[in-house]
Amino acid sequence: MIELISYLTVVIAKDYKISLILLTSTVLSIAYFIYEDASGTIINLYTLCSFILLILFTLSITYRLRSVKKGLKELYFSLPFHREELYLAEVTASIIYSLIYNLIAVSPLLFNIPPLDLILYTFLPSLFLGVTIVNISDDRWRNSIQWLTAVFLLPFLAELSIYLFDNNVYNSIYWIFNLLPHEIFLSLNQIKASLTFLNIGFNILTYFIYLGLAIYIGIYIRERRDIL
Amino acid sequence: MEVVKLIKLSKSIGVKQILRNITLIINRGDKVNIYGEDGSGKTTLIKCLLDLAVRDGGTVSILGYDPLNYRKEILRRTGYIPQNIRLKSRTKLKDIIHLIHTLYTEDYRALEELGLLGFLDKDVRALDDVFLTRLYTYMVLIKKPDLVIIDAIDNKNDGKSIYMLRKYIDSNRATLITTSREPSRILNETRHVLIDKGRLYEVPEGLA
Numbered sequence: 488m489i490e491l492i493s494y495l496t497v498v499i500a501k502d503y504k505i506s507l508i509l510l511t512s513t514v515l516s517i518a519y520f521i522y523e524d525a526s527g528t529i530i531n532l533y534t535l536c537s538f539i540l541l542i543l544f545t546l547s548i549t550y551r552l553r554s555v556k557k558g559l560k561e562l563y564f565s566l567p568f569h570r571e572e573l574y575l576a577e578v579t580a581s582i583i584y585s586l587i588y589n590l591i592a593v594s595p596l597l598f599n600i601p602p603l604d605l606i607l608y609t610f611l612p613s614l615f616l617g618v619t620i621v622n623i624s625d626d627r628w629r630n631s632i633q634w635l636t637a638v639f640l641l642p643f644l645a646e647l648s649i650y651l652f653d654n655n656v657y658n659s660i661y662w663i664f665n666l667l668p669h670e671i672f673l674s675l676n677q678i679k680a681s682l683t684f685l686n687i688g689f690n691i692l693t694y695f696i697y698l699g700l701a702i703y704i705g706i707y708i709r710e711r712r713d714i715l
Numbered sequence: 716m717e718v719v720k721l722i723k724l725s726k727s728i729g730v731k732q733i734l735r736n737i738t739l740i741i742n743r744g745d746k747v748n749i750y751g752e753d754g755s756g757k758t759t760l761i762k763c764l765l766d767l768a769v770r771d772g773g774t775v776s777i778l779g780y781d782p783l784n785y786r787k788e789i790l791r792r793t794g795y796i797p798q799n800i801r802l803k804s805r806t807k808l809k810d811i812i813h814l815i816h817t818l819y820t821e822d823y824r825a826l827e828e829l830g831l832l833g834f835l836d837k838d839v840r841a842l843d844d845v846f847l848t849r850l851y852t853y854m855v856l857i858k859k860p861d862l863v864i865i866d867a868i869d870n871k872n873d874g875k876s877i878y879m880l881r882k883y884i885d886s887n888r889a890t891l892i893t894t895s896r897e898p899s900r901i902l903n904e905t906r907h908v909l910i911d912k913g914r915l916y917e918v919p920e921g922l923a
Contacts (some may be wrong), residue, residue, distance in 0.1 A: 512718045556839075558804025562811070562854075563769055567790035567818065 716743045717776070718862055718890040719764065724773035726759055732861075735757045735913040736773065737866070746891040748868075748899045751826060751910035756895040758798050760910065761866050764892075765795060778861060794855030798866040800847045802839040809835040811850065829853055843875045849909075852876040856883055861890065868893040868901050877901060902911045 564573065719741035720815050726734040731747060733756045741747055749757055762768035766782035768791070775782055777789045778892055802811075812826070812835065826832050829849040834842065842850070846869045855863055856879060863884060865871065881902050884891050898918070909916040 502808050550762075559802055560800060561799055565765070565790065565854075566796065566814075567787050571767070572787075627805050636872065 716780055717741070718743050718745070719777040719907050720894070721764075723772045724763060724775060725771050726756075726763055726768065728759070733913050734763070734770075736916075737913070737915050739915055741890060741892065741907065745906055746890045746902065747893070747908060748904035749892065749894045749908045749910050749915075750898050751895065754897065755910045756913045760896060761795075761864055761892070763866065765790060765793065777828055779805050787855055791858070792861045793816050794856065794860035794863040795869065796848070796851040796855060796865045796871065798870070800851055800871075802842075802847065804839065806839050807835070808837050808839055808842065808850070811839060812853075813840055816852055822853075822857050825853055825856050825879070828879065829872045844870075848873040848876045852880055852885045852889055859887070863889050865891075865893045865902070867895065869895040869897065877900060883914075 566573070717740055719739065721737050721739045724734055724737040736918070737760065751757055754786060759768060763770045763873055764782060766778055766786040769783070780788050782789055783814070808831065821903065829852060831846065831849055831853060834846060839850075840857075852873075863880065865880075871877070883889065891902055891904065893902060893904055895901075905920065907918040907920070909918050914919075
């Protein structure tokens with residue numbers, strides 16, 4: 488598996504455009520961290536640049552992975568690996584790159600940012616990671632829909648629940664909860680308390696949970712299908 | 716020793732039944748050619764042997780392993796040249812060779828004999844079928860496999876690859892399975908099996 492990931496990495500890294508974007512993103516990201524305490528203008532400038540470049544980077548990687556996977560399909564699936572290993576290698580390779588993006592994008596969570604930014608910083612990485620995973624899976628629409636469900640619906644519900652319990656939305660629909668049986672109402676209140684306590688930690692935890700589920704569901708489905 | 720053992724193997728794609736209760740036993744050192752028209756199920760049969768396609772029913776044993784659970788072990792000991800050898804990714808030949816070397820051993824002598832050394836920096840998309848056949852041949856040879864499977868051997872028109880494969884199979888008493896549209900003796904196949912509408916028919920030597 489390590490050989491397979493290293494192979495994918497080598498093939499991808501040999502693309503000079505991707506390497507260039509990676510290099511620029513890294514430089515800008517470092518600059519972003521260095522200037523985090525400087526004026527707001529500098530932070531925003533570097534954040535914006537990093538964001539755009541990382542989006543380009545992730546898209547390029549997605550395109551490249553897809554090209555490698557499709558173009559070398561006969562060879563790739565003839566390699567002496569178990570199916571699970573092949574799928575995990577694909578997903579892991581995409582995650583390695585997406586993590587670079589996520590790491591930088593989610594890092595502002597550490598600095599008390601407003602809720603809107605929270606959505607941006609948690610959803611965008613999820614979106615790009617999702618797109619990456621879906622794109623490297625095969626083309627069958629059923630698979631894609633299941634992957635999309637796993638990748639997008641779960642975080643969406645998780646995010647929605649956080650905002651229901653943790654923000655003003657909760658107060659505006661408070662009367663709905665009053666209609667619920669007392670035990671459920673109490674449980675919901677307990678969940679709310681936990682969520683408030685866990686706060687951002689929960690976001691990140693949810694992110695990893697749905698990621699795990701997405702991978703599991705994807706592999707489970709594809710285990711039972713023809714691969715060539 | 717039974718290298719391949721298929722008992723009542725069946726496979727459908729959509730509503731079409733491709734393989735119908737196929738039973739076939741291939742012993743060590745056998746050189747089998749499975750031939751039949753396009754769409755008769757040759758490639759699907761090969762894919763079921765290597766877990767590239769999932770069978771619907773029956774039992775399959777390759778080198779003593781069931782491909783569904785022991786894909787890795789089977790592919791490690793099986794050299795396989797697929798029907799479609801075109802590579803469409805923007806990847807240099809040396810990157811593919813590098814991958815092969817991380818999985819198996821290096822054999823620059825074989826690379827030289829196959830005439831691939833001069834093309835290492837070339838994009839694999841630019842390689843013609845002759846050199847792609849040689850690349851796959853190299854992948855087969857470097858594995859030192861017990862079983863060699865070549866799908867659509869009648870499309871692999873490269874004398875050098877055929878010569879080296881024949882030499883390897885004969886000197887190592889490897890088991891060989893080839894498929895083709897017409898009966899083939901390109902790799903000195905001695906046993907011919909006709910596949911027609913998903914069923915296998917053993918053809919006596921001399922009639923194929």
